[in-house]
Amino acid sequence: MSPNLIEWREEFRLGLPEVDEEHRGLIDAINRLHRELMVGAAIVRVTGAIGDIHAAIASHFALEEKEMAALRYDGYLAHKTDHERLLDEILDILDEVVATDRYDPAALSARLSAWFVEHFRTHDARLHHWLVGRQGQADQLLS
Amino acid sequence: MSLRSLLRAPFDWLDRLCARAFPPDWNPMVQLGAIGWFMFWIVAVSGVYLYIFFDTGIRGTWQSVEAITRNQWWAGGVMRSLHRYASDALVVLALLHMLREWSMDRMRGNHWFAWATGVPLLLFVYVCGITGYWLVWDLRAQYVAVQTTALLDLLPIFGEPIGRNFVDQASVSDRFFTLMAFIHIAAPLLMLLFMWIHIARHARARTNPARGLGVVMLLVLVALSLAHPALSGPPADLDRIPPTVALDWFYLPAFPLIDRWGGAAVWALSLGLLALLLLMPWLPPRRTPPAARVDLANCNGCARCFADCPFGAITMAPRSDGRPYAQEALVNADQCMACGLCTGSCPTATPMRSAPDFFAGIELPDRPLSALRLEMQQAAARLSGDARVIVIACGSGADIAGCAAEGVATIRLPCVAMLPPSFIDYVVSRGLADGVLLAGCAPGDCYHRLGDRWTEERIEGKRDPWLRERVPRERVAVSWVARADSRRRAADVAAFRARLRTLPAIARGIRHGLAPATRAIRRSWPKPLQWTAWVALFGALAFGTGALASWPAWRVLGPEQAVISLSLRHVAKTRIECKPLTPEELIKLKPNMRRQVGCPRERWPVYVELLRDGQPLYQGEHAPAGLWNDGPSTVLERIVVPQGLQTLTVRLRDSGRKAGFDYEQEIPADLAAAQNFVIEFRADRGFVYH
Numbered sequence: 001m002s003p004n005l006i007e008w009r010e011e012f013r014l015g016l017p018e019v020d021e022e023h024r025g026l027i028d029a030i031n032r033l034h035r036e037l038m039v040g041a042a043i044v045r046v047t048g049a050i051g052d053i054h055a056a057i058a059s060h061f062a063l064e065e066k067e068m069a070a071l072r073y074d075g076y077l078a079h080k081t082d083h084e085r086l087l088d089e090i091l092d093i094l095d096e097v098v099a100t101d102r103y104d105p106a107a108l109s110a111r112l113s114a115w116f117v118e119h120f121r122t123h124d125a126r127l128h129h130w131l132v133g134r135q136g137q138a139d140q141l142l143s
Numbered sequence: 144m145s146l147r148s149l150l151r152a153p154f155d156w157l158d159r160l161c162a163r164a165f166p167p168d169w170n171p172m173v174q175l176g177a178i179g180w181f182m183f184w185i186v187a188v189s190g191v192y193l194y195i196f197f198d199t200g201i202r203g204t205w206q207s208v209e210a211i212t213r214n215q216w217w218a219g220g221v222m223r224s225l226h227r228y229a230s231d232a233l234v235v236l237a238l239l240h241m242l243r244e245w246s247m248d249r250m251r252g253n254h255w256f257a258w259a260t261g262v263p264l265l266l267f268v269y270v271c272g273i274t275g276y277w278l279v280w281d282l283r284a285q286y287v288a289v290q291t292t293a294l295l296d297l298l299p300i301f302g303e304p305i306g307r308n309f310v311d312q313a314s315v316s317d318r319f320f321t322l323m324a325f326i327h328i329a330a331p332l333l334m335l336l337f338m339w340i341h342i343a344r345h346a347r348a349r350t351n352p353a354r355g356l357g358v359v360m361l362l363v364l365v366a367l368s369l370a371h372p373a374l375s376g377p378p379a380d381l382d383r384i385p386p387t388v389a390l391d392w393f394y395l396p397a398f399p400l401i402d403r404w405g406g407a408a409v410w411a412l413s414l415g416l417l418a419l420l421l422l423m424p425w426l427p428p429r430r431t432p433p434a435a436r437v438d439l440a441n442c443n444g445c446a447r448c449f450a451d452c453p454f455g456a457i458t459m460a461p462r463s464d465g466r467p468y469a470q471e472a473l474v475n476a477d478q479c480m481a482c483g484l485c486t487g488s489c490p491t492a493t494p495m496r497s498a499p500d501f502f503a504g505i506e507l508p509d510r511p512l513s514a515l516r517l518e519m520q521q522a523a524a525r526l527s528g529d530a531r532v533i534v535i536a537c538g539s540g541a542d543i544a545g546c547a548a549e550g551v552a553t554i555r556l557p558c559v560a561m562l563p564p565s566f567i568d569y570v571v572s573r574g575l576a577d578g579v580l581l582a583g584c585a586p587g588d589c590y591h592r593l594g595d596r597w598t599e600e601r602i603e604g605k606r607d608p609w610l611r612e613r614v615p616r617e618r619v620a621v622s623w624v625a626r627a628d629s630r631r632r633a634a635d636v637a638a639f640r641a642r643l644r645t646l647p648a649i650a651r652g653i654r655h656g657l658a659p660a661t662r663a664i665r666r667s668w669p670k671p672l673q674w675t676a677w678v679a680l681f682g683a684l685a686f687g688t689g690a691l692a693s694w695p696a697w698r699v700l701g702p703e704q705a706v707i708s709l710s711l712r713h714v715a716k717t718r719i720e721c722k723p724l725t726p727e728e729l730i731k732l733k734p735n736m737r738r739q740v741g742c743p744r745e746r747w748p749v750y751v752e753l754l755r756d757g758q759p760l761y762q763g764e765h766a767p768a769g770l771w772n773d774g775p776s777t778v779l780e781r782i783v784v785p786q787g788l789q790t791l792t793v794r795l796r797d798s799g800r801k802a803g804f805d806y807e808q809e810i811p812a813d814l815a816a817a818q819n820f821v822i823e824f825r826a827d828r829g830f831v832y833h
Contacts, residue, residue: 021467022443048497058490058565059504062445062607063468084604088611088654094495095572095651 005034005113012120015131016067022060023120029053030112037105046103050094058087073130079123089115150246155627158585162625163668164676167586168353171680174587175240177349180338181357182236185229185364186271187331189222197278199324200317204280205378212374224368227391230272231688232364234393237265245423247539247590252431253454253480255424260341262420267334272394274327278320285309285379286388286699289781290398296779297406302768303712304779310710311821311833312381344478345592346455363681371689382833386700386817389693399697432557433508434479437472439463441491442504444470447607448485451560453592454478457485457505472505482591483507483561487601490608492563494519503563510556512563519566522552523575530640533570535562536582539590541626543582545633550640552576559583560594564601564610571614571649578618578643581660582632585625595623604657612654617646620661705786705814707753707760711778711824715747715767715797747799749776753822754792755784786816793822793830806830 006027013020033049061083068076093111097103154172161172171178196219198207211219241261244250250258276287292306308319342348351357376389390398400409419426434456435448449457449472456478459470472485485505486492492503494516501513522533528550536543538557546553556562559581567579581598589595600606602619610619620642622635639661668676700706721742729737746767753761760782768774776797791812794804808830814820822832 018443018468045497047495051493051495052497055491055493055496058493058608059441059443059445062447062490063443065607066445066447084609084612088613091495091568091572091611091613092651098573099651 003035003038004031005109006030006117012124014124014128015135016064019060019064019067022056022063026053026057026060026116029056030116033112034109037103037109040105043097043101043103046108047094047097050090050097054087054090054094057090061087068127071131071134073127075123075126075130079127082119082123086115086119147246147248150242154243154246155625158588158625159627160676162585162588162628164673164680167623169356170585170587171352171356172243172588173585174349174352174356175236175243176342177352178356178360179233179236179240180350181352181360182229182233183331183335183338185225185361186233189226189229190328190331192222193219193226194328197324199278199320201280201315201320204278204320205375208279208281208375212372216372220372221365221368224371224373225364226275227373227692228364228367228688230268230275231391231393231692232360232684234268234272235684235688237261237268241265248429249590251424251429253478256344256478257341258424259421260337260343262417264334264337264341265420266417267330267337269394270330271327271334272391274323274330276391276394277323278327279375280320280379281376282379282385283376283388283390285381286385287395287398288379290401293781294401294406294409297410302774303777306779307710307712307777309381310708310779310823311819315381344455346453347593359677359681363685367685367689373692382819382821383817384700384706384819386702386704387696387698390697391693392691393688402697402699431479432481434476434481435474435483435485435505436508437474437505438502439466439471441489441502442471444468444472445490445504446470446472447488447490448472448505451484451488451593451597451606453482453484453594454480456480474505480591481507481509482558482594483510483556484558484591484594484597486510486512487558487560487563487597488608489563493565494569495565507557507561510561515554515556515566516569518554519570519575522554523570526550526552526576530578530643531576532578532580532636532640532643533576534580534582534636535559537584537590537594539626540582540584541624541632542629543632545629546582546636548636548640551636558589558591558594560589560591560597560601562598564608567619568611568614571618572651574649577646578620578639580620580622580636580639582622582624582635584623585628586623588625595621599659602658602660609657612656615646615649615655616658617661618643618649622662700783700817703786703816704783705816705818705820707782707784707791707814708819708821709751709753709761709778709780709782709793710821711749711751711795712775713749713777713795713797713824713826714775715749716799717743717773718745718747718799719743744771744773746773746776747797749778750796751778752792752794752804753780753782754794756790757792760784760791784814786814786818788813791822795824795830 008024008027012023030053033053036045036049065080065083068079073079158172161170165171193211196207196211198204212223213220244258273287273291277284288309289306292309295301296304296306308314308316342350397409397413444459444462446459449459456475458473458475460473462468462471486503486507489503489505492512499513503512506512519533531550534543534546534551534553536553536555537559538555543553562581570576570579583595583598584590586595597606599621601608602610602616620639622632624631624635642661721740723739724741728741748764748766750764751761752759761780763778765776765778766772767776789812791810793808793810795806796804798805806829810822810830810832812820820832822830824830
């Protein structure tokens with residue numbers, strides 16, 4: 001069994017190099033946290049790691065939104081709204097650990113995985129298809 | 144007590160008054176510059192209209208202005224009055240704007256640019272105004288023309304005194320009016336260019352006042368134009384001196400000083416004042432705190448700081464550290480005001496991070512976020528009792544000493560918008576306090592320009608980064624009050640705490656939604672009082688503008704006085720007579736320059752004396768013009784004398800003789816009051832007078 005919670009897959013690739021690079025970094029950060037959870041890391045390490053993921057993903061979303069706005073992506077608003085929802089959720093997860101001062105490793109890992117992957121499957125996938133379609137149109141025009 | 148603090152007191156009073164009397168959008172004190180722009184456009188539009196009907200010829204000028212004013216009083220007349228009163232308002236607004244920025248110390252350090260480019264704007268305003276008054280060609284214009292040329296003739300830039308163009312009715316030419324009209328049109332265009340440079344370092348510079356306020360100001364000017372229309376005086380008559388002149392004291396206050404002190408003193412005063420104004424940002428210099436610093440390890444080039452910087456100090460540059468990003472933020476230290484608004488916009492600026500000494504993508508070296516987090520934790524630990532509040536106070540805002548209480552902790556930042564919204568979330572969600580109050584400058588009057596606006600928009604989810612929906616907005620308050628209104632600040636804190644006491648405990652996991660922050664208390668006056676204040680303020684402005692545009696009249700001459708204008712242009716004799724050249728002198732010359740007779744070009748100066756009933760009125764020696772001192776000598780003197788019968792004696796020496804005169808004439812003159820008695824000289828006819 002893989003020690004990673006989330007494995008990078010080609011289908012995660014958006015086609016925006018700097019955004020894809022950050023996706024890989026975020027998956028690495030979540031996998032590192034997962035490994036900490038599995039060995040029963042101290043609460044302060046877990047909350048710190050979630051806080052760092054929150055900062056990294058907030059920064060990542062900011063970059064992704066800048067790219068989407070520059071490309072005039074038609075699904076910008078829905079995508080941005082989901083970003084804001086995700087930022088709320090990661091802070092809820094963090095608050096829960098801080099407030100209860102304990103965590104269930106398996107449940108927390110599963111929640112983090114669902115939190116992250118679901119956005120990939122829906123909004124990022126739509127953006128990817130839009131980018132591919134746009135590239136196709138550009139290629140057609142050039143040929 | 145410094146001059147700045149003396150200035151600050153009346154502005155503090157005005158700011159506080161206007162912050163209470165006007166709704167935030169309408170407060171004129173926080174948009175003096177924008178109202179100035181609006182006045183400029185009124186002047187420009189009305190000027191274009193007037194120019195269509197204006198005749199620039201010397202004979203038609205006055206009549207054309209009269210026709211515009213009287214034949215179509217309902218259009219041209221109103222336009223003319225708008226042109227004048229908006230110009231007067233522009234002077235008032237520019238001076239108020241300048242003094243207010245000075246009182247707020249917003250011209251030293253990196254603020255110098257707007258100041259140094261704003262001062263020349265004043266010069267343009269005056270050039271436009273003075274040339275405008277000249278164009279009407281009434282008695283006031285005549286006074287303006289004579290005084291202006293007298294002032295300009297003191298500068299060593301004209302070959303001959305340009306004032307001689309205005310010695311008498313016959314000497315004025317159409318050419319001069321064409322030139323004046325050209326300057327009057329070119330100067331505003333140049334001024335517009337400088338206005339654009341003036342705001343070039345301000346992102347989202349405000350160049351329009353609130354629409355409603357603009358409409359009201361326009362209506363006030365129209366009402367003033369109808370009630371007290373701008374009119375011309377009698378047509379200019381250079382054969383007479385207007386004994387009194389209805390001066391526009393906004394534009395022409397220096398002219399009487401020329402009468403009293405002389406042109407040289409007015410030049411010295413004006414240039415001294417100009418130099419002082421230009422040097423103000425460095426008297427003494429102020430060190431701007433260290434500029435914001437970008438930490439590339441935490442910057443992915445998202446450009447939010449670039450979008451939020453109010454001073455255009457951040458640019459997005461190609462990546463320099465090899466990381467796989469296209470851009471990075473780059474701070475121009477010469478433009479950075481160290482306000483921290485960039486830090487407030489950075490998505491990595493969150494207190495939830497693990498490292499004790501974390502860095503955001505962009506931070507102020509003097510105010511690191513890791514230290515701010517620690518300060519918040521320590522402040523929260525000191526709080527006790529109920530309704531515990533952390534007040535985030537603007538470093539340039541109202542005094543917060545009056546807010547001190549057991550349940551209140553205050554943290555000062557350069558600007559409230561430096562606080563990233565995640566820090567508010569942190570305080571509320573971790574229970575560090577029961578609420579956060581953001582205490583900034585009056586609405587629309589942020590010391591760092593956009594702090595209040597960005598703060599509100601971030602809380603409302605209209606600008607990134609958003610304050611998370613899970614933070615109940617009734618636990619976040621904003622308190623925008625004038626910097627001198629510490630009493631209202633204390634009242635805001637007390638009102639917010641009272642409200643917090645009524646709230647249920649915070650429930651976790653609830654989305655409270657995006658909404659504006661709580662406004663601690665209502666701070667506007669009741670409507671009737673507001674309306675009264677507006678009528679009083681706008682009425683006073685209209686009355687002051689209308690009155691000072693032509694009153695009080697300036698007495699140029701006493702009731703029984705006349706003027707003698709001595710206006711001469713004469714080519715004196717050469718210093719050395721022509722003589723045949725010797726062979727030795729010829730050989731020294733180049734072949735093409737050799738001639739039989741040598742005539743050195745240099746001429747004698749012209750010495751002139753004027754006596755009245757045997758008593759000297761004027762004596763002066765005038766050097767010849769030209770690089771080789773071979774041109775004419777010119778004399779232009781205006782001397783005030785009593786009216787009545789008198790014997791004038793005028794003498795001239797142009798041959799270098801030590802005693803006696805080459806020309807002399809006795810003139811019996813019976814001068815009428817306000818008469819301009821001109822004495823000229825013609826080489827073929829001697830002295831002529833009229």
